[in-house]
Amino acid sequence: PLVYDVESEYVIIESEHEEPPGSAMDEASQQYKVIDVAPLLQTRYAILSGGKAKNGAPIITFPARPGQADVSDEDYGKVVTYLCGITPLHESESGFVVVIDRRQDGWGLVKSILLKLSAFFPVHIQVVFLLQPKGFFQRAFADFRSKFVKEELEFKVILCDSPKDIEEWVDLGQLTTDVGGELEFDAHEWTEHRSAVEKFSKNTAQISTNLSAVVKKMEERELPNDVAGTQTMVRMCQAERRELLEDIDSASAHGETLLKCIRGDCASTPLTKLCHVLELERLLVQLDESRTGFGEFWARHETKLQQCLILREFEEEFKLLQFTMERRQEELEATMEDLGESVIQVETLLKQFETLEEESQGDTAVALSKCIYTVLELFPPQGDTGDGTEL
Numbered sequence: 001p002l003v004y005d006v007e008s009e010y011v012i013i014e015s016e017h018e019e020p021p022g023s024a025m026d027e028a029s030q031q032y033k034v035i036d037v038a039p040l041l042q043t044r045y046a047i048l049s050g051g052k053a054k055n056g057a058p059i060i061t062f063p064a065r066p067g068q069a070d071v072s073d074e075d076y077g078k079v080v081t082y083l084c085g086i087t088p089l090h091e092s093e094s095g096f097v098v099v100i101d102r103r104q105d106g107w108g109l110v111k112s113i114l115l116k117l118s119a120f121f122p123v124h125i126q127v128v129f130l131l132q133p134k135g136f137f138q139r140a141f142a143d144f145r146s147k148f149v150k151e152e153l154e155f156k157v158i159l160c161d162s163p164k165d166i167e168e169w170v171d172l173g174q175l176t177t178d179v180g181g182e183l184e185f186d187a188h189e190w191t192e193h194r195s196a197v198e199k200f201s202k203n204t205a206q207i208s209t210n211l212s213a214v215v216k217k218m219e220e221r222e223l224p225n226d227v228a229g230t231q232t233m234v235r236m237c238q239a240e241r242r243e244l245l246e247d248i249d250s251a252s253a254h255g256e257t258l259l260k261c262i263r264g265d266c267a268s269t270p271l272t273k274l275c276h277v278l279e280l281e282r283l284l285v286q287l288d289e290s291r292t293g294f295g296e297f298w299a300r301h302e303t304k305l306q307q308c309l310i311l312r313e314f315e316e317e318f319k320l321l322q323f324t325m326e327r328r329q330e331e332l333e334a335t336m337e338d339l340g341e342s343v344i345q346v347e348t349l350l351k352q353f354e355t356l357e358e359e360s361q362g363d364t365a366v367a368l369s370k371c372i373y374t375v376l377e378l379f380p381p382q383g384d385t386g387d388g389t390e391l
Contacts, residue, residue: 066104
């Protein structure tokens with residue numbers, strides 16, 4: 001029902017036209033970017049200044065636009081979907097406060113905007129404050145109320161003659177100067193800042209996609225079976241890592257610069273810029289977390305690559321040692337076929353046998369030492385169990 005008692009307390013009114021929780025509302029809000037609604041935002045059709053009512057609800061303002069044509073239902077839908085979509089969920093889920101200034105217009109335009117709000121608004125509307133047209137006749141208003149308000153509207157409307165009538169619910173410092181408040185709002189600057197933030201967000205999303213692709217590629221890449229191939233893979237992965245980290249660091253530096261430009265020299269962030277600043281800070285934290293997460297992955301993956309390289313080097317050394325020992329075994333077998341025809345020949349054969357035996361034992365010792373080293377490199381001790389024994 002429509003309420004005209006300015007003294008009454010407003011509550012959240014759920015419209016039957018609103019999307020239920022978990023619906024396609026989130027997806028719909030993502031299909032629009034600021035460039036899609038920039039002309040309407042820059043002509044101040046609707047404003048999301050960052051102002052809030054005393055109960056914390058975000059405010060959307062529809063200022064007066066004398067001399068400008070009314071907006072189509074389609075364009076109206078784009079604007080409110082976009083503005084509601086960029087509002088943090090923890091703020092928008094409790095509903096919006098809508099302020100409409102039609103003091104310089106007729107009741108035809110009042111009816112138009114109220115019908116649009118009634119037909120579609122992406123989230124809850126807590127209340128609508130309507131700065132009503134001047135020169136209003138009570139009888140005409142009575143007809144308007146009885147025929148239009150009762151039959152059409154699903155939310156609460158409070159009629160106001162001046163911004164002071166809203167002060168009980170909204171501080172004037174939270175309202176833009178368009179509607180008699182104290183908050184300066186530059187629509188062109190807001191749109192430019194939002195465009196820059198969305199471009200940065202797109203870049204951040206691309207980096208996240210690239211990071212996931214690189215990690216997946218590294219994880220799925222089959223390890224080579226030789227030293228040269230493993231060394232090549234190590235160099236390739238290191239190059240991919242450097243390129244990815246350069247992209248992340250470059251994006252972070254750009255984001256920090258953009259953040260400083262939007263904040264300006266103010267000691268505290270202006271209310272009208274707060275949504276941009278918070279979004280940039282969130283994206284920068286996301287980049288930092290991505291870098292940290294990739295660093296943790298790389299530490300594990302690099303260990304895996306180094307272990308593979310150690311194993312392949314051991315395998316090649318083992319094959320070489322195996323070949324050497326096979327040759328010595330052949331020499332030994334050939335020597336044993338000749339038993340010697342004199343004492344001197346027998347002594348010579350014994351010395352050759354002893355030499356082969358010493359060399360074989362030396363090679364075996366080296367192989368065993370290398371094997372132990374390789375095992376320790378591949379499976380390092382995990383620490384002490386607490387009772388004096390190692391895990």
